[in-house]
Amino acid sequence: MISVDEAQARILAAFTPTGTEVVDLAHLAGRVLANDVKSPSDQPPFPASAMDGYAVRRSDGEAPRKVIGSAPAGHPFLGPVGPGETVRIFTGGVIPDGADAIVIQEEVDIVGGDVQFNASAMRPDFIRTAGLDFKAGDILVPAGKRITPRDMALLAAGDITEAKVRRLPRVAIASIGDELSAPGSPRQPGGIAASTGYGLSAMIAMWGGAPCDFGILPDNAQEIATVADADAELVVTLGGVSVGDHDLVQKALGTADFELDFWKVAMRPGKPLIFGRLGKTPILGMPGNPVSALVCAILFLRPAIDAMLGTAASQRTTSARLKQDLPANDGRQTYIRARLIHEGGDVWAEPFALQDSSMLSVLAKADALVVRAPDAPPAATGDRTEIIPLDGY
């Protein structure tokens, strides 16, 4: 058995970024950039007013100004502002030649058609210099970043209409087990509905991959070996990794061109995890228990997808305080399903009483996994503990 850290490192080492494709601006959200995207131009492209007011020359001091025109956004004033002159201007309007400050409209009096104000009204100048937001050649969004809605607005402001991104990594999912049938389909005695694959597909899509369903396979080496045909960057099997004294998936893959990297990780839930290569394709054999499989997905599949996207690991642990005592841990790293409670300016983790690895109802209600290191000493109520938040997945 190897540690969780070693298993994560070995899995990460097995993946390289996928190829690229060019995607238009409107569809970039959630995609990962293959290259830095640089701005072709300055933003704003010209010195612009930050407020509604009057564009003035500072050197005129407090002398009244004569209004010679206006500069709304999108309609520049076409002449210079001379001594004693001003141009009515609006937020986003181009600063006319000769002007070097904006006096906001709240600070002026209109007297006999002239604009009057105190000298102090010319500080600050309320001018956005050309390139204040970004300059031509600046990196707007760096390679490897997963594009957020805010990045989308930034790219649009930089006149970017398309970008090169990583192709969605294809992850094939095969559910293994004679007991499985599709939800809603007739059930034989002793049968249950295949469930993990639905959760896993949704996680893969959320994490930036393209899930492909390889269906339900029986506990039969020949059938299981057909996963070698999956057209994917990664094959995930669910179940069949720990059946009695032998391992069906390993046995099945032995007939294909399978090279084992590791089997079994010192963790709970999820010990029987296989990782290896099937020809050129990495294969991750996950446990049949749905909770074990989904926890393994969070720990091992998400980093694999990040690696295929060429993006920094998005899994972040944080901390919370324990709502109850925990006993000393054994040699396996343990992930305890817990509710998070926001109380007194702090976050508390309250483990669920039942932690059986078949209980999807508990995992679905959980807000976080409390991480217990191998051989961790007992922990007391109020102690800070490492957690993996499960927001959204």
Next chain:
Amino acid sequence: MISVDEAQARILAAFTPTGTEVVDLAHLAGRVLANDVKSPSDQPPFPASAMDGYAVRRSDGEAPRKVIGSAPAGHPFLGPVGPGETVRIFTGGVIPDGADAIVIQEEVDIVGGDVQFNASAMRPDFIRTAGLDFKAGDILVPAGKRITPRDMALLAAGDITEAKVRRLPRVAIASIGDELSAPGSPRQPGGIAASTGYGLSAMIAMWGGAPCDFGILPDNAQEIATVADADAELVVTLGGVSVGDHDLVQKALGTADFELDFWKVAMRPGKPLIFGRLGKTPILGMPGNPVSALVCAILFLRPAIDAMLGTAASQRTTSARLKQDLPANDGRQTYIRARLIHEGGDVWAEPFALQDSSMLSVLAKADALVVRAPDAPPAATGDRTEIIPLDGY
């Protein structure tokens, strides 16, 4: 001017949940349930083994057991287990009649074909009772919950093949301003690319709505009034809310059937916010500055979408420690763009030096908004402060 809290409350009061539609299991992730989804059956449907081992009768004590058959998952053993008998069983296998404990395979010796073990090996029993995960009639996922990948697995396990969810709320976006043109299209002097709408569309989709682009409209009351034609549950306008002394959007809508709820919120960035009704359709007039508009979207549009989805508010504030001193605040609630730094088991918020509401580059880099209440006293480095994390949007 009204407070942010009052503005949020007035906006929330204006929305009711959208109608419903039935969606099949594979497409439920991210949708919001209109009704509780209850399980039609127990899970597991039968008492099942939690381990690989042997199904035994406790009352036989330590007597050797004769193996009379096997019960892999999906293949129940069809007879009872009599005195002195045992059935080889695997994880997920049906507990045969007569058996009341599983002895795990690691605890047995096979002697002359018989299975031998110590009595202590029969505790715990490693039996998952029927309905351990959930029982027929239990609520699997409650009405109003946005379905996560884990919920998907749970619904599948409950044999749910479809569910009634809220229709995606349609949100029309109109970008207003003579200075605007689409990214990549030719630009007149003083013009800039329309950018906010791209970020806003991606946010709306991420928050569970259906964005519809109403395009770019000039600063012209007649053109702006055409937003009354949008086929949407909510119309959002960007810009045109504070042009000089008058408000173009209000003026434009005055010609349509517009009823103002409020105008101007005591906040920074984002003061010139309009909310009202256009006939039956709520309309949210947001500022033209992209940062102001996107901050207003986070504060006001997301709760509106939540209300239309009939789901609990998903905006959660949390806390961080300040990396620098902050001056006293004025009467407007202020949202400061900041980076979050994880250091020494704590989270620190470091405000960016430049906070201009035109600077999308700063908003895109920010991890959180630091919330400063109206008239907040100065804050010192190390003080805890309220933040709105911007994860993913």
